Amino acid sequence: MVIAESVIQVQDLRKIYRSGVLRRRTVNALEGVSLDVPSGQIYGLLGPNGAGKTTLIKVLLGIVRKTSGDARVLGHAAGEIAARRRVGYLPENHRIPRHLTGSTALEYYGCLSGLSVGEVRRRAPGLLGRVGLKGREHDRVSGYSKGMQQRLGLAQAMLHQPDLIILDEPTDGVDPVGRKQIREVLRSLADEGASIFLNSHLLQEIELICDRVAILSNGSVRRTGSVKELTAAIAESPMVFRIRADRTTAESCFEISTVSKVEDVGDGVLDVHAGLPEQHQVDSIIDVLRSRDVSLLSMNRRDLTLEEAFLQIVREETA
Amino acid sequence: MNAYLAILKDSFREAVASRVLLIALAGIVSILLLLAPFGLSTDKATELRRSEVRQPERLLTRLVNGAEEQNTPAAHLWSLLNDAQQKRARDLLNPESENRPRRRGGPGANPLKRQIVDQLNELLKADHFYDVDSWKDVRLPDEASNLLQQPGLSDSSLQRRNLLLLAAAFRREIDIADSNAISLGYANATVIGPIPLTPSQFEPIFDQIVVRVVGVFLGFLGVFGSLLVTAGLIPRTFEPGEIALLLSKPVHRSWLFVTKFLGGCIFTLLYASVLVTGIWLLLGIRMGSWQHQLLWCIPVYVFLFMVYYSVSAVAGAIWRNSIVALVLVVLFWTGLQVVGVTETALQDRLVNDRGIKEIAIVDTGILAVDGEQNTYIWNAESSHWQQTFEEPPDSMSGFARRFLATGVRFAPVYDSHSDRIYALQLAESRFGGFGPPQLVTGYAEDGWERVSLGRVPEVVTTVLIGKDGRVLLPSSQRIYQYVGQTEQQQRRADFLDNITGGILSGAGKAFKQVQPKDMPDLGENFAAAINPDDNQLLLFGNGHLHQLKALDDGSYSLIQSRDFDTDESAVMNVAGMHAVLALASGKIQVLNARSLETVHEQQLADGVVPRLCTAAPDGSSLAILTHAEDVFLFDGSTGRPITWHPPENGACSAVAYSPDGQLLVSNGRLAVRKYDVSTGQRSDEWSEQTTWVYDLYDYVIQPLWTVLPKPSQLDEFVTYIMSGKQSVLATGTPPWMANGDNLQQQRDTFEPVPVIRDNVIFLIAMLCVGCLYVARRDY
Structure with a gap:
């Protein structure tokens, strides 16, 4: 198995969709995306609707043609057959032909991926068991629930033991138990050396399993890093003031617009969460608290949740 | 390769999973079981x-x-x-x-x-x-x-x-x-029996019935049923959820499209295989008729389906909607039918009915005969063909003449001695059916008014004019010379002819028998020619060529015969030193007119059937016109082929010679052109201005017909496979008039190569469009 340093390298990638009879209407789906996905990691791709996440994945797989820029997958130009041979893909809202059963679907997609029928038959039982479809392999796909179809889709993406697995909303429609199962499968795949590129709306999902994350908005990458890096305390993080005061006094000390939350922690102690990005704002609050004889027990900036970090980044973008 | 086989296999799975296929197969098996008890007994x-x-x-x-x-x-x-x-x-x-x-x-x-x-x-x-x-x-x-x-x-x-x-x-x-x-x-009961046809007569009719049954079940129900079922196959494949998954696999987009297309054809292959194999087995087991060529219907009808399905597949890939794909196929089929029917109707009217089929040069001008056997003379003043030598008003219609009278070639022959023309006119018997033809004539001085000279005693097909003006009419066993009769004899003849309904020809005295005592039996389809130099007759029939010499008393004696070891019919002519004999199989032999030895042999292309032979009066050259409307020329002095061909070749509907040995050809329409064979130069032209209908045919309908595929002609292809005959009697010829060995009857020459070629080109073009679209599209 050839392991590249980066499984995905994208440089200034642009995609313009054209439509209309004269193809004059244009939509800029990707506007200079640059990205580097290291191998052996679970890499998450986040972004609001219409950010260009699916387009980026489709460009990587050659399903959509790039307008300009460079995109390489496993060292090959994006879309090359050699690259696709080493990639497993689970598209969003995929549709597996309804006349197939679980096992014939794996046989079909396995052969499409270059495996022999014998090889597929050898691998299929274990794989179906791994994704939780054991005992349903001879049922028609038309009788599968959404979650079962997702599991089967995941199985076909893993079948040929690819170096890179690209998953677009893999847990869509899957129940919480199933999600946990899928997370475990992905983690074990990563442990086995596979790289996983994951696109999901479920921030919690990303937060739980991704080693690194890229946030895409309006067709360009806004931020990349580990989850920890993205959620680490920054100036924009809320300040948490632990004070001994009643709620009325406390509220009179802060500008109401800056307070995001007031928590009563007991014994007349309150935690006031306030957005104070500038140091002079923090200083003036301290002055106000002192002037009103409010005891300041502690003061610190809190880490963001991934959701907060994501929203903040997107909000910055909108602003 | 493994990947594409998987796609084909999946298509097979899909076809098997389809209830429609099972219902269709169950229907076919039921029909075959119902037909199974039918049997022929001899x-x-x-x-x-x-x-x-x-x-x-x-x-x-x-x-x-x-x-x-x-x-x-x-x-x-x-x-x-x-x-x-x-x-x-x-x-x-x-x-x-x-x-x-x-x-x-x-x-x-x-x-x-x-x-x-x-x-x-x-x-x-x-x-x-x-x-x-x-x-x-x-x-x-x-x-x-x-x-x-x-x-x-x-x-x-x-x-x-x-x-x-x-x-x-x-x-x-x-x-x-x-x-x-x-x-x-049916089972042990006799349904029809005995059939009032001989086994040899019944066999082609039975083949036709089989072809029609297969045509209806496969050509119409099968193909359109399959189109209905497979219309959704490609649109479903190109739905966003499925295509994204497929394109992420290491497969080429174009091959994916082509393989899916071929996968769709599996449905028809299954259907056709079951039906045709079933019929083949039934015919073999129940009727003892193992028609292995019937199995060719399977690939032919799958190919027919592929032509239509290519339209459905491309539409399905573009619009991803099975209804749109189906509607476009129906529109495509309708369009082809409209163009095809219009082309056939216009060709029938403009070429087959009105086109010039015979040419004769007379002292005062040029005569032409159209497909409906109307005779025209060229009017130089108004530059158009003016009808002349007209039939009596109560005679049969032009349409009937075209189909029924084709056994007798209506070709006016000019006798310069008496400045009149002779022709044979098909004559109906009083009891129905057709008896021997009438000899008719027209004098230039009477404005070519048609006059009957009486019914020939036997069936004759050619009027021969000798160098001394003698009029000879060879039949299969006799040679008649028209000697004329008095007015009283004529009246008596008309009366007798009338009351016996043509059974006994009253004109017997007008036709003197001049055949030799040892006159050979020429059979039903024979050819005859007279050498204008010495009145020698050449007769070909039953595989033998006979040379007859004119005696002083006007009768003939047999000089020699040559056995050609064939049972084919032929057309023939003689002039100068050489005779040319063209067999139905397209084998041409140029012979020494004296010794009957072959001096040159040539084989026409497969399926090309000669229609007539003509010779320059001076013996300078001989011409063969084929049913494919090509002219082949031979040098009268050497017997070698002449390399020059008239430009009308391929659409030449009539050929004749002028008295000075120049070649006259018709362009299949209303024009006759005169060429000097030695130089190839055009020396004269008689051409009537055509109307806008001709322009419509030439510049709209025919180019469209040429460009468009012709899937409907695959039916004819099946007939060709079953019969093995490329040249068949014209469509519509009534069976009782059909004589497959008569080379003068109008024929439809089936050209399998253009039919296959046009459809293959269309199929490839459609698949290329589909591949190009799929390869360039973002999914």
């Missing part, structure tokens, strides 16, 4: 068939004359008829009787024959059909003799015996072509 013929009565009028006359005879088969059979039957028989011969049969079933039908055959078949059931004294002078076949010695014959054996006795007694009038008769049965 027994000894026990009934007289209409086609076996060669001369019904003569047969009836002999029977009626039996009333006056004693101890003859005719007398005995006459005595077996009751009074009513005898009266009826007499009525049949009496043209004034109200009981005389009226013609039904269009020109050519012969109700007299039907009635005679019905009455005789009733007689065959009689126990006392045979009378020793009556048959004592009749030579009986062995089978009849054996049956006569057997006591207590069954009904069928009795009928068989009587049939043989009848045929032996009336050898000239009845020809039992085949001793077997076919019956159609």
